[in-house]
Amino acid sequence: xxxxxxxxxxxxxxxxxxxxxxxxITAVFTRRKLDDAALEELEDLLIAADLGTAVARSIIASxxxxxxxxxVTDDEIKQALAHEIATILAPVARPLVIERALKPxxxxxxxxNGTGKTTTIGKLAQSYGEQGLRAMLVAGDTFRAAxxxxxxxxxxxxxxxxxxxxxxxxxxxxxFDGLARAKAEGMDLLLxxxxxxxxxxxxxxxxxxxxxxxxxxxxxxxxxxxxxxxDATTGQNxxxxxxxxxxxxxxxxxxxxxxxxSARGGIVVALAEEFAIPVHAVGVGEQAGDLRPFDPAEFARxxxxx
Amino acid sequence: xxxxxxxxLSGVFDKLRQRGALNETDVTEALREVRLALLDAxxxxxxxxxxxxxxxxxxxxxxxxASVSPGQQVVKIVHDVLIEALGGAGAVPVNLAAxxxxxxxxxxxxxxxxxxxxxxxxxxxxxxxxxxxxxxxLDTQRPAAQLQLQQLAERAGVTSLPIIxxxxxxxxxxxxxxxxxxxxFDVVIxxxxxxxxxxxxxMSEVAAIRxxxxxxxxxxxxxxxxxxxxxxxxxxxxxxxxxxxxxMTRMDGDARGGAALSMRAITGAPxxxxxxxxxxxxxxxxxxxxxxxRILGMGxxxxxxxxxxxxxxxxxxxxxxxxxxxxxxxxxxxxxxLRQISKMGSISSILGMLPGxxxxxxxxxxxxxxxxxxxxxxxxxxxxxxxxxxxxxIIKASRKKRIAAGSGTTVQEINKxxxxxxDMSTMMKRMNKLGQKGLMRQGLSALMPQGRRPF
Numbered sequence: 003x004x005x006x007x008x009x010x011x012x013x014x015x016x017x018x019x020x021x022x023x024x025x026x027i028t029a030v031f032t033r034r035k036l037d038d039a040a041l042e043e044l045e046d047l048l049i050a051a052d053l054g055t056a057v058a059r060s061i062i063a064s065x066x067x068x069x070x071x072x073x074v075t076d077d078e079i080k081q082a083l084a085h086e087i088a089t090i091l092a093p094v095a096r097p098l099v100i101e102r103a104l105k106p107x108x109x110x111x112x113x114x115n116g117t118g119k120t121t122t123i124g125k126l127a128q129s130y131g132e133q134g135l136r137a138m139l140v141a142g143d144t145f146r147a148a149x150x151x152x153x154x155x156x157x158x159x160x161x162x163x164x165x166x167x168x169x170x171x172x173x174x175x176x177x178f179d180g181l182a183r184a185k186a187e188g189m190d191l192l193l194x195x196x197x198x199x200x201x202x203x204x205x206x207x208x209x210x211x212x213x214x215x216x217x218x219x220x221x222x223x224x225x226x227x228x229x230x231x232x233d234a235t236t237g238q239n240x241x242x243x244x245x246x247x248x249x250x251x252x253x254x255x256x257x258x259x260x261x262x263x264s265a266r267g268g269i270v271v272a273l274a275e276e277f278a279i280p281v282h283a284v285g286v287g288e289q290a291g292d293l294r295p296f297d298p299a300e301f302a303r304x305x306x307x308x
Numbered sequence: 309x310x311x312x313x314x315x316x317l318s319g320v321f322d323k324l325r326q327r328g329a330l331n332e333t334d335v336t337e338a339l340r341e342v343r344l345a346l347l348d349a350x351x352x353x354x355x356x357x358x359x360x361x362x363x364x365x366x367x368x369x370x371x372x373x374a375s376v377s378p379g380q381q382v383v384k385i386v387h388d389v390l391i392e393a394l395g396g397a398g399a400v401p402v403n404l405a406a407x408x409x410x411x412x413x414x415x416x417x418x419x420x421x422x423x424x425x426x427x428x429x430x431x432x433x434x435x436x437x438x439x440x441x442x443x444x445x446l447d448t449q450r451p452a453a454q455l456q457l458q459q460l461a462e463r464a465g466v467t468s469l470p471i472i473x474x475x476x477x478x479x480x481x482x483x484x485x486x487x488x489x490x491x492x493f494d495v496v497i498x499x500x501x502x503x504x505x506x507x508x509x510x511m512s513e514v515a516a517i518r519x520x521x522x523x524x525x526x527x528x529x530x531x532x533x534x535x536x537x538x539x540x541x542x543x544x545x546x547x548x549x550x551x552x553x554x555x556m557t558r559m560d561g562d563a564r565g566g567a568a569l570s571m572r573a574i575t576g577a578p579x580x581x582x583x584x585x586x587x588x589x590x591x592x593x594x595x596x597x598x599x600x601x602r603i604l605g606m607g608x609x610x611x612x613x614x615x616x617x618x619x620x621x622x623x624x625x626x627x628x629x630x631x632x633x634x635x636x637x638x639x640x641x642x643x644x645x646l647r648q649i650s651k652m653g654s655i656s657s658i659l660g661m662l663p664g665x666x667x668x669x670x671x672x673x674x675x676x677x678x679x680x681x682x683x684x685x686x687x688x689x690x691x692x693x694x695x696x697x698x699x700x701x702i703i704k705a706s707r708k709k710r711i712a713a714g715s716g717t718t719v720q721e722i723n724k725x726x727x728x729x730x731d732m733s734t735m736m737k738r739m740n741k742l743g744q745k746g747l748m749r750q751g752l753s754a755l756m757p758q759g760r761r762p763f
């Protein structure tokens with residue numbers, strides 16, 4: 003897809019997704035004094051975008067200091083809010099850089115069920131393949147029915163070889179074999195898929211740690227990146243998700259998926275404030291090309307509908 | 309599932325309990341906390357507003373001011389309004405009242421758990437309701453989605469529609485209905501592709517499928533972790549296909565699940581089922597009064613009993629009960645109990661249902677709540693001689709070493725198990741003294757040996 007076409011699509015998606023928020027702000031702030039009631043309504047609007055009560059409150063608090071009692075227009079408020087949010091997000095917008103010298107750079111992909119891990123791996127394989135990197139995929143979701151076949155389809159689409167084992171087999175052993183194969187074949191990148199798991203299931207989280215332990219037997223520095231795939235429709239529980247996954251498997255970055263829907267993904271702002279964890283990319287569709295770098299200004303403007 | 313909200317609300321009401329009479333200022337303050345708790349629990353903003361308004365209306369005024377214990381009165385009002393908001397008392401069953409084959413349509417966003425739920429529902433209808441179920445995947449979007457449903461159907465022991473590549477979802481739906489009529493199926497579960505609420509093309513496709521099959525149920529499957537967007541999803545699907553029931557998935561996570569309130573409020577459709585685990589039998593009825601009870605820290609005893617009734621071997625349980633009453637409960641019985649408990653599911657999900665268990669859960673932390681512990685303990689017991697199992701008192705140092713070696717554990721673990729068995733015997737004596745009524749009133753904490761960890 004041409005880049006221009008893509009941006010218009012992203013903008014369209016984000017604009018649509020925040021139509022309500024934007025129109026809400028318009029309704030509240032067209033030629034209006036920024037008083038207590040107005041600030042409270044503005045806070046509610048941020049909450050409705052999943053920013054969470056605490057983050058919404060802190061953003062509004064800074065507005066109160068600088069703009070309280072002023073006559074403000076709709077556009078001013080949107081610009082100012084977008085700027086505020088972009089400032090919070092700017093430090094975490096960092097792409098995932100693959101170290102070519104590692105051969106392979108091992109990326110472990112984790113997350114709760116249904117966030118889009120397998121699809122994201124397919125997209126990553128496509129994207130890095132286009133950059134001339136050779137990627138290998140490990141079908142480490144040995145639990146969910148047909149997860150292996152799903153990844154194999156992505157392998158065919160992107161031309162990346164897929165290492166798969168038996169259903170309900172040991173994911174750690176498979177990852178170990180994958181790493182050995184990737185080394186032998188001089189791959190640049192090894193993308194390891196894992197089964198979705200709820201972060202509060204201690205035994206399943208322990209399994210993830212086992213994958214890491216086993217990988218380290220071959221390469222003490224692996225995995226070089228641990229990506230947490232986060233669904234943009236997730237509410238405040240995302241904070242707990244990131245906290246636990248970070249603690250258990252040392253997550254190094256996030257990919258936020260399904261941003262092409264009506265979900266606003268405002269929780270990303272809360273995550274940036276709380277964890278300062280890099281956001282590598284956003285998913286904006288089901289096709290191989292629908293993975294894009296995370297652009298804070300674009301995201302914030304989209305969130306405000308401008 | 310609603311632990312966070314439970315904690316917050318009990319914090320608020322603890323404050324109220326410490327005061328005397330309740331005035332309007334108190335109510336306002338408490339409701340501010342309730343509002344924040346609900347928002348943090350991902351209940352949609354508009355829904356929170358309505359909820360707070362209803363509680364305020366009932367709380368401020370005579371009901372509360374005349375009450376002896378204002379805090380309890382507010383708890384009750386919040387509880388009542390919560391039950392109403394969640395759909396009123398009682399579970400609403402899946403509607404099968406239509407001419408066979410009864411079509412059930414599953415819709416929802418990507419990754420909400422439609423396919424897994426379709427498999428679970430198929431098994432539930434086949435096992436509990438003795439229905440002949442046909443599963444059909446209309447998901448031609450996601451790679452291997454049809455294969456996923458086919459594999460789930462095999463695991464669930466129900467029939468799935470043979471996959472023919474290249475057919476459109478509508479064609480598959482029609483073929484499923486034809487097959488079901490010809491081969492006399494009772495129920496056809498139509499699993500659709502995940503779609504975004506703003507994707508007009510795919511929404512009109514699912515609307516066409518609905519028109520073609522006239523399903524008795526159109527179930528919207530939604531992730532319990534969903535945030536404020538639950539409102540958009542609910543509206544879009546309800547407008548396009550007319551939702552008749554909601555299935556909340558991943559209720560075994562630690563999300564506060566406020567989306568349940570939002571979905572119910574927006575669609576008016578009842579929440580019929582909840583997904584509570586990765587296994588195919590982890591699909592349960594949704595009981596608003598129990599969930600509201602959990603929100604307020606009252607536990608879900610009924611749910612626990614129900615789950616126990618389904619999984620526990622009745623004859624064996626009766627034998628155990630007789631032994632408990634007689635006081636002849638030994639390690640063999642303990643082992644058989646361990647097996648039954650591990651059949652019921654993870655300890656944390658069981659604990660979540662018990663009144664007063666919140667604190668215990670926080671105390672022991674999630675890490676120890678693992679059915680593997682049960683398996684290890686069962687292994688230890690199986691390494692004992694029959695005599696040791698009958699008379700655990702004879703197990704001293706050298707026997708412990710032998711048992712540890714035999715079961716691949718350590719002497720410390722043997723000690724822990726014996727200690728637990730002792731605690732448990734104490735607990736049983738107390739339980740006999742308390743009687744069932746006392747247990748319900750005082751909850752699990754009444755059974756705990758003072759200052760000791762239960763596991």
